[in-house]
Amino acid sequence: MLAYILRRLLYAIPILIGVNLLTFTLFFVVNTPDDIARLQLGAKHVTPEAIERWKVEHGYDKPLMLNAAAAGSAQFTDTIFFKHSAAMFVFEFGKGDDGRNIGNEIRTRMGPSLAIALPVFVIGLLVNITFALLMVFFRATYLDLWGVVLCVVLMSISGLFYIIAGQYFIAKLWNLLPISGFAGGIDGIRFILLPVLVGVVAGIGSGSRWYRTIFLEEIGKDYVRTARAKGLGEVRVLFRHVLKNGMIPILTGAVVVLPLLFMGSLITESFFGIPGLGSYTIDAIQAQDFAVVRAMVFLGSFLYIVGLILTDISYSWVDPRVRLQ
Amino acid sequence: MTIHPVILWTDALIFALLAAVLVLVWLIRRQEHLRAPWRVVAQRPMAMGAALVLGVFVSIGLLDSLHYRAQLPDSPADAPQYSVEVLSVFDALVDGLRARQEKTYSAPLAMQLYAKEFVQRDGVTVRDSSRLQHGGAHLAQADARLPDITRRALAGAAQGALASLLVFAGLAVWQARRMQTSPGAWLAAWRGGRLDWPARTVVLMVATMLMLGGVMMQLAAGYHVFGTDKVGQDVLYISLKSIRTGLVIGTLTTLVTLPLAIGFGIAAGYFRGWVDDVIQYVYTVLNSIPGVLLIAAAVLIVQVYIESNPDIFDTAAARADIRLLALCLIMGVTSWTGLARLLRGESLKLRTLDYVEAARAFGVSNARIISRHIFPNVFHLVLIAIVLDFSGLVLAEAVLSYIGVGVDPAMYSWGNMINGARLELAREPVVWWQLGAAFAFMFTLVLAANLFADGVRDAFDPRLGGRR
Numbered sequence: 001m002l003a004y005i006l007r008r009l010l011y012a013i014p015i016l017i018g019v020n021l022l023t024f025t026l027f028f029v030v031n032t033p034d035d036i037a038r039l040q041l042g043a044k045h046v047t048p049e050a051i052e053r054w055k056v057e058h059g060y061d062k063p064l065m066l067n068a069a070a071a072g073s074a075q076f077t078d079t080i081f082f083k084h085s086a087a088m089f090v091f092e093f094g095k096g097d098d099g100r101n102i103g104n105e106i107r108t109r110m111g112p113s114l115a116i117a118l119p120v121f122v123i124g125l126l127v128n129i130t131f132a133l134l135m136v137f138f139r140a141t142y143l144d145l146w147g148v149v150l151c152v153v154l155m156s157i158s159g160l161f162y163i164i165a166g167q168y169f170i171a172k173l174w175n176l177l178p179i180s181g182f183a184g185g186i187d188g189i190r191f192i193l194l195p196v197l198v199g200v201v202a203g204i205g206s207g208s209r210w211y212r213t214i215f216l217e218e219i220g221k222d223y224v225r226t227a228r229a230k231g232l233g234e235v236r237v238l239f240r241h242v243l244k245n246g247m248i249p250i251l252t253g254a255v256v257v258l259p260l261l262f263m264g265s266l267i268t269e270s271f272f273g274i275p276g277l278g279s280y281t282i283d284a285i286q287a288q289d290f291a292v293v294r295a296m297v298f299l300g301s302f303l304y305i306v307g308l309i310l311t312d313i314s315y316s317w318v319d320p321r322v323r324l325q
Numbered sequence: 326m327t328i329h330p331v332i333l334w335t336d337a338l339i340f341a342l343l344a345a346v347l348v349l350v351w352l353i354r355r356q357e358h359l360r361a362p363w364r365v366v367a368q369r370p371m372a373m374g375a376a377l378v379l380g381v382f383v384s385i386g387l388l389d390s391l392h393y394r395a396q397l398p399d400s401p402a403d404a405p406q407y408s409v410e411v412l413s414v415f416d417a418l419v420d421g422l423r424a425r426q427e428k429t430y431s432a433p434l435a436m437q438l439y440a441k442e443f444v445q446r447d448g449v450t451v452r453d454s455s456r457l458q459h460g461g462a463h464l465a466q467a468d469a470r471l472p473d474i475t476r477r478a479l480a481g482a483a484q485g486a487l488a489s490l491l492v493f494a495g496l497a498v499w500q501a502r503r504m505q506t507s508p509g510a511w512l513a514a515w516r517g518g519r520l521d522w523p524a525r526t527v528v529l530m531v532a533t534m535l536m537l538g539g540v541m542m543q544l545a546a547g548y549h550v551f552g553t554d555k556v557g558q559d560v561l562y563i564s565l566k567s568i569r570t571g572l573v574i575g576t577l578t579t580l581v582t583l584p585l586a587i588g589f590g591i592a593a594g595y596f597r598g599w600v601d602d603v604i605q606y607v608y609t610v611l612n613s614i615p616g617v618l619l620i621a622a623a624v625l626i627v628q629v630y631i632e633s634n635p636d637i638f639d640t641a642a643a644r645a646d647i648r649l650l651a652l653c654l655i656m657g658v659t660s661w662t663g664l665a666r667l668l669r670g671e672s673l674k675l676r677t678l679d680y681v682e683a684a685r686a687f688g689v690s691n692a693r694i695i696s697r698h699i700f701p702n703v704f705h706l707v708l709i710a711i712v713l714d715f716s717g718l719v720l721a722e723a724v725l726s727y728i729g730v731g732v733d734p735a736m737y738s739w740g741n742m743i744n745g746a747r748l749e750l751a752r753e754p755v756v757w758w759q760l761g762a763a764f765a766f767m768f769t770l771v772l773a774a775n776l777f778a779d780g781v782r783d784a785f786d787p788r789l790g791g792r793r
Binding site for chain 2: 014015018019022023026027029149152153155156157158159160161164167168172263266267270281282285286288293296297300301304305
């Protein structure tokens with residue numbers, strides 16, 4: 001097991017290098033280091049000396065990919081790409097272009113992101129499974145048919161609509177909860193409720209329909225027929241047998257996104273003014289803060305790969321027939 | 326008046342796509358085994374109803390893709406000069422909607438501006454909302470508005486009902502002749518639902534749409550049905566123009582996705598070894614980068630390119646168009662990985678089957694095995710992916726435009742409508758119609774696409790079998 005995880009983590013290194021290379025290329029096709037310096041310094045102090053000083057301070061004073069002036073391996077190591085990427089592999093993100101320490105920002109913003117994403121994930125999972133089981137229980141009746149149609153209708157509504165409608169009706173018109181904002185501790189719950197509610201409702205359509213197909217696939221299998229032949233009731237068949245076996249694909253599908261919950265949701269966070277990693281990323285895109293964007297991409301890719309490894313592990317954990325090698 | 330036809334990049338691609346679809350339809354009609362699943366789709370009422378709605382949307386989108394520039398009225402005939410404004414055939418059809426501009430916001434079916442201002446009335450200056458220039462301009466009294474709206478709505482519904490009766494009568498006569506029975510017998514079969522296609526749903530759908538269209542046309546002739554936006558443009562017109570943007574994003578993105586997904590997916594599964602390793606590496610890298618960031622970076626690149634080469638694009642429409650195309654390209658590049666992984670898995674299975682082994686033993690080339698034996702057997706997966714992806718892409722456009730990395734801000738799109746109207750909800754009274762119209766149109770298109778996709782998936786996916 002340990003050897004397997006280690007090998008998978010080693011495989012991750014070339015992927016992360018590729019990710020870095022791609023984001024690096026994409027961003028420096030648009031901006032030269034001079035452009036970035038000019039953008040960050042503002043219109044007032046743009047003298048060539050100031051730009052040079054800014055570039056030296058932020059480590060942008062080297063060639064991009066290949067340093068022809070250096071000798072030996074320094075040709076590759078004494079470049080912007082290497083200097084900025086190598087440190088990330090030990091999670092040393094350095095400073096953003098605005099001078100703030102990215103590592104600190106990530107640590108403080110992780111909490112708010114998780115405070116929204118985790119409840120949405122857990123409650124959403126429970127609600128979706130409940131709806132899916134209900135539809136499967138009433139399968140091939142009008143209740144099931146219209147349940148599926150309702151799911152498709154819910155799926156067809158734009159996610160932005162859920163957010164805007166939620167903010168308008170619940171927060172503005174009925175004054176039940178604050179429109180946006182965030183606070184720590186027990187006081188923060190009233191800020192969290194609305195984004196969580198919106199997140200759960202927005203996911204019901206696709207989620208329950210997906211789980212319904214999974215349960216329907218299970219229900220056609222031989223062990224279900226055996227259970228019925230033993231004389232078990234429908235409820236018992238559903239909850240004892242179908243639910244348990246259906247959990248295998250559901251759990252493994254859910255585990256992939258588990259590490260990514262740290263990243264938060266870009267849209268929800270910026271609409272509700274949550275100081276999490278999602279809104280951090282959007283702000284960085286809009287300010288063209290390359291250091292932050294690259295750190296977030298790196299973090300996102302790393303968590304994605306962790307998610308893939310966790311999926312494999314959870315597979316072998318819930319289904320003993322699967323062996324890791 | 327002469328016109329100067331303009332072919333934008335997306336126009337050309339849309340019509341190329343249309344031609345490809347028509348050729349495909351022609352090919353499918355000739356092959357019984359390819360027609361069979363489509364016949365199953367045609368028997369599902371919900372899929373057929375959705376297909377009709379999609380048809381209306383696509384027709385509007387196609388009409389809106391025939392662009393031209395009109396000649397300036399005072400330019401000489403021998404050396405004509407053309408307007409910089411790019412119009413489409415659809416614009417010409419609904420010219421009234423486009424031309425009837427107001428000053429600023431006005432509510433749906435209103436005859437007054439939304440905002441109050443100081444106006445001179447009987448010699449005194451009072452603070453009141455002034456009359457619209459076009460909406461309800463034919464009315465003398467404000468209390469004549471409701472009866473007038475009712476009259477117009479009823480007239481439109483009656484016209485629609487009449488038109489649908491004519492269509493229905495024509496259908497009955499044509500179908501009765503085809504089935505060699507009397508129209509009366511066909512009607513009886515229609516009422517009893519004994520036809521081999523969902524005729525009742527289709528007739529009902531057509532009648533509903535015709536009546537709705539009639540009401541809209543009657544009302545739009547005298548009012549702004551969905552009100553006007555900040556600069557006084559008719560919201561119905563903007564929503565209708567946005568249809569093309571949504572369709573372009575939903576279809577052209579798939580066009581980019583398909584060659585990548587099919588090529589890489591099948592190659593990885595069929596050749597295995599180092600080819601598989603390289604392709605898997607590429608798609609894991611792409612997959613692990615959050616899609617929004619890739620799209621944002623690529624859109625910025627295009628923006629810089631457009632700004633530094635202004636002489637290539639002669640009109641604002643051409644600039645917006647190239648950004649739309651770039652958006653489709655980059656969304657295609659980021660979204661091929663899912664289908665590719667699916668095709669890889671399927672090809673891995675298929676390559677070990679006896680008929681592929683036999684073909685290889687006979688010395689059939691790899692290219693021929695893939696095109697004759699592998700591709701036809703994964704085609705249903707490709708088709709299902711196309712119809713399922715469409716609705717997601719339409720919804721994604723709105724989100725991307727909100728972040729500011731979507732289509733050009735000057736382009737008509739539901740995302741831009743939502744983005745522009747979002748903050749107006751804070752006003753008192755609320756400006757809701759722009760948001761409402763954008764969400765309603767988007768919802769209709771996406772729902773129709775989803776229902777149709779369901780029908781296609783159920784008919785083509787052999788795993789589902791008869792069970793749903």
